[in-house]
Amino acid sequence: MTHRIKISIKGAVQGVGFRPFIYKLAKSLGLKGYVLNTPQGVIIEAEGEHNILAEFIERIKSEKPPISLIQNISIEKYSLNNFKEFEIRKSDLRGSPNAIVLPDIATCKDCIEEICDPSNRRFLYPFTNCTNCGPRYSIIESLPYDRARTTMKKFNMCTECNTEYENPDDRRFHAQPNACPICGPHVELWTSNGRILEFHNDAIIAAAKAIKEGKIIAIKGLGGFHFVVDAMNVDSINRLRKKKNREEKPFALMYPNINLIKNDCDVTETEEKLLLSAQAPIVLLKRKDNCGIPGEVTPLNPNLGIMLPYTPLHHIIMMYLKNPIVATSGNIAEEPICIDEKDALKRLKDVTDLFLIHNRPIYRNVDDSIARIISNERVILRRARGYAPMPVIINTENKKTILSVGGHLKNTIAVSKGSEVFISQHIGDLETIESYNSFCNTIDKFQEIYEIEPDIVVSDSHPDYISSKYAKEKFKKTELVQHHVSHILSVIAENEIDGPVLGISWDGAGFGDDKTIWGGEFIRFNECGYKRIAHLKKFRLPGGESSFKEIYKSAFGLLYEIYGDDELKYVPFNISEKETGILLQMLKKNINSPECSSAGRLFDAVASILGIRRKVKFEGQAAMELEFLTYGFASEENYNFEIVKDKNGLYVIDWIPMIKQILEDKMNYILLNMISIKFHNTLVKIITEVAKLVKEKNVALSGGCFQNKYLLENSIKELLKNGFRVFWNKEVPANDGGISLGQIAYLSYFKNIK
Numbered sequence: 001m002t003h004r005i006k007i008s009i010k011g012a013v014q015g016v017g018f019r020p021f022i023y024k025l026a027k028s029l030g031l032k033g034y035v036l037n038t039p040q041g042v043i044i045e046a047e048g049e050h051n052i053l054a055e056f057i058e059r060i061k062s063e064k065p066p067i068s069l070i071q072n073i074s075i076e077k078y079s080l081n082n083f084k085e086f087e088i089r090k091s092d093l094r095g096s097p098n099a100i101v102l103p104d105i106a107t108c109k110d111c112i113e114e115i116c117d118p119s120n121r122r123f124l125y126p127f128t129n130c131t132n133c134g135p136r137y138s139i140i141e142s143l144p145y146d147r148a149r150t151t152m153k154k155f156n157m158c159t160e161c162n163t164e165y166e167n168p169d170d171r172r173f174h175a176q177p178n179a180c181p182i183c184g185p186h187v188e189l190w191t192s193n194g195r196i197l198e199f200h201n202d203a204i205i206a207a208a209k210a211i212k213e214g215k216i217i218a219i220k221g222l223g224g225f226h227f228v229v230d231a232m233n234v235d236s237i238n239r240l241r242k243k244k245n246r247e248e249k250p251f252a253l254m255y256p257n258i259n260l261i262k263n264d265c266d267v268t269e270t271e272e273k274l275l276l277s278a279q280a281p282i283v284l285l286k287r288k289d290n291c292g293i294p295g296e297v298t299p300l301n302p303n304l305g306i307m308l309p310y311t312p313l314h315h316i317i318m319m320y321l322k323n324p325i326v327a328t329s330g331n332i333a334e335e336p337i338c339i340d341e342k343d344a345l346k347r348l349k350d351v352t353d354l355f356l357i358h359n360r361p362i363y364r365n366v367d368d369s370i371a372r373i374i375s376n377e378r379v380i381l382r383r384a385r386g387y388a389p390m391p392v393i394i395n396t397e398n399k400k401t402i403l404s405v406g407g408h409l410k411n412t413i414a415v416s417k418g419s420e421v422f423i424s425q426h427i428g429d430l431e432t433i434e435s436y437n438s439f440c441n442t443i444d445k446f447q448e449i450y451e452i453e454p455d456i457v458v459s460d461s462h463p464d465y466i467s468s469k470y471a472k473e474k475f476k477k478t479e480l481v482q483h484h485v486s487h488i489l490s491v492i493a494e495n496e497i498d499g500p501v502l503g504i505s506w507d508g509a510g511f512g513d514d515k516t517i518w519g520g521e522f523i524r525f526n527e528c529g530y531k532r533i534a535h536l537k538k539f540r541l542p543g544g545e546s547s548f549k550e551i552y553k554s555a556f557g558l559l560y561e562i563y564g565d566d567e568l569k570y571v572p573f574n575i576s577e578k579e580t581g582i583l584l585q586m587l588k589k590n591i592n593s594p595e596c597s598s599a600g601r602l603f604d605a606v607a608s609i610l611g612i613r614r615k616v617k618f619e620g621q622a623a624m625e626l627e628f629l630t631y632g633f634a635s636e637e638n639y640n641f642e643i644v645k646d647k648n649g650l651y652v653i654d655w656i657p658m659i660k661q662i663l664e665d666k667m668n669y670i671l672l673n674m675i676s677i678k679f680h681n682t683l684v685k686i687i688t689e690v691a692k693l694v695k696e697k698n699v700a701l702s703g704g705c706f707q708n709k710y711l712l713e714n715s716i717k718e719l720l721k722n723g724f725r726v727f728w729n730k731e732v733p734a735n736d737g738g739i740s741l742g743q744i745a746y747l748s749y750f751k752n753i754k
């Protein structure tokens with residue numbers, strides 16, 4: 001029997017290729033009816049058999065375009081209309097618009113075809129875009145999303161562009177950044193002092209030539225500047241490293257096409273899909289043995305971070321170059337990415353040989369996102385271009401407006417209106433005045449675009465975080481949330497987990513409720529709140545926070561915990577007698593030697609004990625190197641550990657037996673790869689054993705340590721094997737980029753602020 005239904009879909013369903021998707025799906029199922037855009041969402045009417053309609057609805061949910069977000073689907077039944085075909089109807093423009101700000105979207109297939117077609121009026125035009133692709137968040141000043149409220153307002157559309165813009169049947173109908181060579185922005189090539197050398201396509205050709213010759217070019221892209229050099233040229237790479245003050249952190253690469261990536265890296269089907277997605281993030285991929293990229297791009301790292309071109313400008317540059325380039329954020333060290341020419345001339349001129357700039361202003365800095373496939377699913381390590389500021393929908397009745405200011409490293413901020421949480425793009429480590437300004441700026445612009453005055457502001461409980469201080473000074477009513485609690489709540493929120501959860505929150509450091517440094521925590525959550533249940537055995541860090549970079553100090557503190565004064569015979573690295581004396585005195589007299597239960601510091605200590613490195617250049621470097629040692633090796637073995645109950649009834653995981661066995665293995669010249677695998681396996685075992693003791697069905701894993709593929713994949717596997725339901729971060733980073741979501745979730749779930 002044939003039925004007629006009307007489907008109303010709300011969410012981010014416009015300007016994301018939703019109508020063509022519905023049209024094709026309906027046609028393929030033989031349904032009759034229409035699809036239509038309204039300011040409140042998409043309306044579909046369809047006639048067909050019960051089961052076909054059911055499949056249609058199911059597939060709308062599961063196969064929807066990647067950028068789109070469905071907040072609500074409602075279905076009504078009507079009497080038959082006997083539609084003759086399925087069509088896309090003209091938009092109905094009545095009513096007030098829905099307020100989702102879309103992220104920037106990578107150039108679509110149709111637009112790429114146009115810029116490659118010599119007969120098209122947009123042939124080689126670097127600012128080509130349409131309703132399905134192009135800049136959004138980076139150029140929007142305020143809502144509703146209209147050209148007059150974007151940085152495109154200074155360009156008046158020519159007649160042809162305007163005709164496209166006004167025509168509901170055109171691919172560029174209401175494409176706000178619509179432009180062409182006649183009326184739109186253009187590029188220029190400048191010297192490092194800002195003298196103009198070339199315009200238009202000649203500028204791109206000259207820039208490509210300069211890259212081939214080994215020059216460093218600062219290219220203004222979508223959400224900011226990149227420094228670009230030839231990825232095969234070791235001298236250029238080294239020169240860029242030195243000038244950018246970035247000694248060992250990996251550089252990202254941009255490849256002309258997917259096939260060239262496959263020559264250099266192993267690419268699974270899921271990874272390929274992610275590379276080609278509308279978000280087009282940097283994807284971490286494993287190098288092949290015969291990979292042509294020099295090691296200087298990612299020192300001591302078997303992975304490469306690779307993205308495909310995501311704007312027409314990048315596509316055109318890559319057409320001329322035909323080879324991969326290094327494309328790293330246009331900044332010095334950890335400062336925010338540079339977004340305008342004036343600022344670039346000041347900040348970047350000493351690094352770059354040339355500037356390739358354009359005159360479409362960037363309103364917000366948006367870095368490239370970084371993602372990785374773990375357990376065959378996408379996890380986001382840095383959430384920015386393509387993902388921000390799409391909301392995460394959480395399960396709450398709370399109607400208040402909340403602002404959360406995030407953590408300290410890899411900072412993001414978020415605002416929520418009821419159940420929608422809008423998370424900012426990656427802001428960065430709040431270590432410099434530039435980053436701090438960018439943090440303040442992002443908060444101001446977020447309040448402006450969502451037109452909110454927060455009812456309540458929430459920050460990390462760490463009293464010295466600059467973000468916490470900002471919240472306290474600037475707002476009257478603030479709430480504090482413990483760092484590791486936020487991590488777990490970010491998982492609970494994005495996965496909408498119901499019922500009690502055991503959260504396993506492992507990272508480098510966070511301010512604990514007992515004022516010590518936490519980071520190896522097991523926390524139980526239920527509808528009333530949270531309770532810490534277990535933690536890794538504590539050890540002290542002589543020198544306090546200096547041990548975060550000088551990781552031999554972590555090892556020193558760890559060995560002192562086991563051997564006391566006798567530790568020195570196990571210390572595997574050369575430290576001057578003087579420093580040894582100082583560190584010992586610090587530990588003995590308990591001067592600047594805070595206690596920690598951190599898993600991240602345990603990774604550091606083990607790496608240091610194994611002689612992998614004494615110091616790290618960036619947070620997590622030693623842990624990454626331990627992870628890399630597991631690649632290509634396999635073992636089921638693990639080391640011993642004990643779980644004991646302390647006087648407060650907390651389980652304490654004693655790693656002393658493990659460290660003793662690691663030292664023994666090292667003495668017996670066991671391969672470091674095997675030691676690393678056994679160390680990782682021990683951590684997995686610790687996780688499953690504690691989960692078995694606590695006996696909550698739901699287990700959530702979060703914190704920077706779970707960016708480690710070996711640790712996360714094997715923890716998931718073992719927990720599933722033991723009958724647990726396992727959840728981890730996919731939409732927000734497991735690192736501190738996810739803290740802002742967790743902070744909002746805490747207030748929404750546990751605080752009666754209605």
Ligand code: ZN
Binds near residue numbers: 111
């Ligand atoms: Zn397009």
Ligand code: ZN
Binds near residue numbers: 158
């Ligand atoms: Zn035009």
Ligand code: FE
Binds near residue numbers: 483487507509510735
């Ligand atoms: Fe953290």
